[in-house]
Amino acid sequence: MSLDFGPAVALSCRECGTRYDLGPSFACLECFGPLEVAYSFGSVTREDIAAGPANIWRYRSLLPVPTDVTSKQNMNPGWTKLVKADNLGKVLGLRDLHVKDDSGNPTHSFKDRVVAIAVEAARNFGFHTLSCSSTGNLAGAVTAAAARAGLDACVFIPADLEQAKIAMARVFGGKLIGIDGTYDEVNRFCSELIGDPLGDKWGFVNVNLRPYYAEGSKTLAYEIAEQLGWELPDQIIIPVASGSQLTKIDKGFKELISLGLVEDKPYKIFAAQAAGCSPVSTAFKAGHDVVQPVKPNTIAKSLAIGNPADGPYVLDIARRTGGAVEDVTDTEVVSAIKLLASTEGIFAETAGGVTVGVLKKLVESGLLDPSLTTVVLNTGDGLKTLDAIADDAAPTAVIRPSLDAFRAAV
Amino acid sequence: MSLDFGPAVALSCRECGTRYDLGPSFACLECFGPLEVAYSFGSVTREDIAAGPANIWRYRSLLPVPTDVTSKQNMNPGWTKLVKADNLGKVLGLRDLHVKDDSGNPTHSFKDRVVAIAVEAARNFGFHTLSCSSTGNLAGAVTAAAARAGLDACVFIPADLEQAKIAMARVFGGKLIGIDGTYDEVNRFCSELIGDPLGDKWGFVNVNLRPYYAEGSKTLAYEIAEQLGWELPDQIIIPVASGSQLTKIDKGFKELISLGLVEDKPYKIFAAQAAGCSPVSTAFKAGHDVVQPVKPNTIAKSLAIGNPADGPYVLDIARRTGGAVEDVTDTEVVSAIKLLASTEGIFAETAGGVTVGVLKKLVESGLLDPSLTTVVLNTGDGLKTLDAIADDAAPTAVIRPSLDAFRAAV
Incomplete structure (x- = not known):
């Protein structure tokens, strides 16, 4: 698998600093600390940024995304007022x-920013399904982004969410699963699913893609x-x-x-x-x-x-x-x-x-x-x-x- | 009253071409045709436009708005994807x-574009209240723009609109009047109100400010x-x-x-x-x-x-x-x-x-x-x-x- 994460060079444990190859990992094997993206930034000027598009990709040289990200099918969020x-x-x-x-x-919602980065990570890792645990906004952002990127979507929410957020997570297609429980229970369920064959080749934007996603x-x-x-x-x-x-x-x-x-x-x-x-x-x-x-x-x-x-x-x-x-x-x-x-x-x-x-x-x-x-x-x-x-x-x-x-x- | 409508120089009847001074007028006194804004454009280049802000004011040299419009309290809509x-x-x-x-x-909604122009016209004419007949989107755009511009708002809608549009027209403050009737009846009512002392100093964005508004x-x-x-x-x-x-x-x-x-x-x-x-x-x-x-x-x-x-x-x-x-x-x-x-x-x-x-x-x-x-x-x-x-x-x-x-x- 040939990966293109632009200026990103490794994952690094926020707690103990142990470094790992870029991959769909999120917890340090040494200390269980959260993994973060580490970069090797080249020269970045205000002028280069200003010459970029009116969305988050104007900062692509500071993000873990492919160099040619602007040519991909992505929601292109950001540059809000x-x-x-x-x-x-x-x-x-x-x-x-x-x-x-x-x-x-x-x-x-701001979730479009983080999901846009997660989509590029999912592509890099060859995942076919985009998923998440969500309090609502993220579910809509993930299903919309998956639709545009040509990925499947299956997202998980607490069943008692606002109607507008549920409707927004359904209209883009994909599966929307309501969980009888709190968000924290939804989240734990998703962590289980990642370890299960059912969740194979799934990119959970805020679990196994979290280091990339969070950078958004x-x-x-x-x-x-x-x-x-x-x-x-x-x-x-x-x-x-x-x-x-x-x-x-x-x-x-x-x-x-x-x-x-x-x-x-x-x-x-x-x-x-x-x-x-x-x-x-x-x-x-x-x-x-x-x-x-x-x-x-x-x-x-x-x-x-x-x-x-x-x-x-x-x-x-x-x-x-x-x-x-x-x-x-x-x-x-x-x-x-x-x-x-x-x-x-x-x-x-x-x-x-x-x-x-x-x-x-x-x-x-x-x-x-x-x-x-x-x-x-x-x-x-x-x-x-x-x-x-x-x-x-x-x-x-x-x-x-x-x-x-x-x-x-x- | 000193008016600043940028490149706009007159109102002109779309049917018979009769010209009028820039004012809160919307129908030709000769033939009852609709009035349109007439311009005297200076030199406008792609470069000037590209150097402007990421909103409709990048085109201010083509719109009936003050030269210094970017310094006003306005919603600054446009430059959508x-x-x-x-x-x-x-x-x-x-x-x-x-x-x-x-x-x-x-x-x-696109209504923010037209309302943004109407706000500047209302200011030019010294109106204190922004109003409209609306099928919903416009009511929200008018009450929001009035709030930001520091104007009063009183808007009129058919009483049976979608809940989300009603909520959006209320949250920005101002008065929201539901009319028992169709949009066309709401519209006729607003035309009556303009001729009444009650409606004095009111800018109805899609009636007496319509020639400006529509240019948006x-x-x-x-x-x-x-x-x-x-x-x-x-x-x-x-x-x-x-x-x-x-x-x-x-x-x-x-x-x-x-x-x-x-x-x-x-x-x-x-x-x-x-x-x-x-x-x-x-x-x-x-x-x-x-x-x-x-x-x-x-x-x-x-x-x-x-x-x-x-x-x-x-x-x-x-x-x-x-x-x-x-x-x-x-x-x-x-x-x-x-x-x-x-x-x-x-x-x-x-x-x-x-x-x-x-x-x-x-x-x-x-x-x-x-x-x-x-x-x-x-x-x-x-x-x-x-x-x-x-x-x-x-x-x-x-x-x-x-x-x-x-x-x-x-």
């Missing part, structure tokens, strides 16, 4: 606030920096489900510094959770290094991972950068969705309500410096979590088509 | 097929040509509600030719309607120049305009370019949504099912040349019309998290 949020900033008292709005991706989140860091004019933000608020996205955004910022693409400067990373699933926030506030698993109970289902694999790394990064981990209640999530919508015209998923709600809380508690450049992530789309605002999903008034009726109504 | 649809093309037997996917816009659709033509490498497509399939979008895409192509930005060549414009609301298709097939109004009955609610204002122009353009007007049943619409999703990973609204369904029908009937470069428009997002695929909105199977249960299910 970084919205200068002056209205929201004014309400919250922030001088320079930006919303990175990943609802603009093909299936309207680095593109959020690259885009934010490029869209800020090749500068790092001072403060960034990132939602935490497994914690992978947050750790990779930190990795992306560090790569940009070491490649000389941005000036080195301190930045603070803040992690956001829903109170109904806040194991990392709880550990942060208690000063612990270990994350105690919880059973999720929140409307922010896309963040409802009770046993976050990268939780300890999130704690470490928040502490190292001078950030924090905070959580908000479901009521605060709904208020934050409405606040963002009515100030910036951005309709966020519950996960976006979590980050904006945490942003508000951090300003109020003084943990965030309102004079600095701040970026808050919206990772999904409000149309997928309509139930959260169902109380308002009716017209202000229903009238006959006459001026008198309108006068009476207003 | 032109997807090379080789999988769908293979299924249909087309050699070079592209999907222009406007679900990537901020509120996930030209950006679809510009983007398609630029994304094809500054070439016009040979064939394009466009959905018809009022018909405005189709006439403006034709106008956009002609402007690109006359400005020397693309080579002059023949192109065929095909119009697509749902069988349950097909007044233009009916007139085309009967050889009529006049469009008889109908009462709509189709799941493609965003196209359910029974009395399309620009119907006669659509007939004229389809005939002049050698195209056609065709319609498909609701069943064909649903099949086409699934076909597009399962081949390209694009989840289209019912309106996209109409265009893809018509595309298929035109290939089968031989009206479309399968060897030529063909573009089909998807103007909206499947998440807003979930009812259309509700029968499939359930998992393939629901199982306990065990390999045995999975084996039994597959």
Whole structure:
């Protein structure tokens, strides 16, 4: 098998540093630590990147993908808007606030980024079926990407997900299997399936393709920096489900510094959770290094991972950068969705309500410096979590088509 | 009042050519014909455009907007993906097929384009409230854009719309008034309101701001040509509600030719309607120049305009370019949504099912040349019309998290 992973040269254990050949592996044989992609970057310039396409492949020289990735059938996500949020900033008292709005991706969540990388890994390894455990957004991203890439799809979700996410995971074809259980149970089931002949030649994007898949989140860091004019933000608020996205955004910022693409400067990373699933926030506030698993109970289902694999790394990064981990209640999530919508015209998923709600809380508690450049992530789309605002999903008034009726109504 | 409409110099009657100063007018005082924006274009080069932002403002020198529009609070829509649809093309037997996917816009429909222009007109005229009659998508686009622009919003819809469209029109704030009646009745009501003191200083984007608003659709033509490498497509399939979008895409192509930005060549414009609301298709097939109004009955609610204002122009353009007007049943619409999703990973609204369904029908009937470069428009997002695929909105199977249960299910 001839592999082309561009600048990627090996897998490396995040804990003990043991290196492995590039393959569909995800855990260190020595210490069971998670494997990460290791690179040998060539010279990368701002100009080369700017000359690339308006999607994540403008950063292909920093990603584990084939050199000719732009000629492949892929969803080509990314290069979503970084919205200068002056209205929201004014309400919250922030001088320079930006919303990175990943609802603009093909299936309207940041998951298109990570799946796009996993698709290329699946091709490299000759897998015929693309699979995942998912809290919803990922299932849609995987089935869509598989359809376009000409791969089979079979994805696994907790059976009680939002209708819109289920519909979106079905319409692209492929099999959608509901599991009677939590996301963490779905995840364990997928790990079993990988060891079974049934799962042979299957690429589970967030299990055996995870080292590649996870790298897709680095593109959020690259885009934010490029869209800020090749500068790092001072403060960034990132939602935490497994914690992978947050750790990779930190990795992306560090790569940009070491490649000389941005000036080195301190930045603070803040992690956001829903109170109904806040194991990392709880550990942060208690000063612990270990994350105690919880059973999720929140409307922010896309963040409802009770046993976050990268939780300890999130704690470490928040502490190292001078950030924090905070959580908000479901009521605060709904208020934050409405606040963002009515100030910036951005309709966020519950996960976006979590980050904006945490942003508000951090300003109020003084943990965030309102004079600095701040970026808050919206990772999904409000149309997928309509139930959260169902109380308002009716017209202000229903009238006959006459001026008198309108006068009476207003 | 000092107006800045960039290259726009006047309004001009589409029927008799009478010219008027730029103002919130929409009908000719001489002949009641519709008013259009007239321009005095300076020199416009491909390089200037390519150096612009990744949104419709890259074409600001061809639009009725202020020179400094990029510094305004606006949703900045556009520059959506032109997807090379080789999988769908293979299924249909087309050699070079592209999907222009406007679900990537901020509120996930092409309406963000036209509203963005209307917002700048409303500002120019000192209006404080943004309004519209809407079949759903427009209401969300208007309330979102008003929120971001700092304007009030009050929008009018038929009361029986899809829940997702109602929710999306409410979450951004502003008033949402449901009217007991069809879209055409909503529209007539809005025309009355403009003449009433209640509607003073209100910008109805598709009534008194219509000449400006409608120009936003030209950006679809510009983007398609630029994304094809500054070439016009040979064939394009466009959905018809009022018909405005189709006439403006034709106008956009002609402007690109006359400005020397693309080579002059023949192109065929095909119009697509749902069988349950097909007044233009009916007139085309009967050889009529006049469009008889109908009462709509189709799941493609965003196209359910029974009395399309620009119907006669659509007939004229389809005939002049050698195209056609065709319609498909609701069943064909649903099949086409699934076909597009399962081949390209694009989840289209019912309106996209109409265009893809018509595309298929035109290939089968031989009206479309399968060897030529063909573009089909998807103007909206499947998440807003979930009812259309509700029968499939359930998992393939629901199982306990065990390999045995999975084996039994597959």
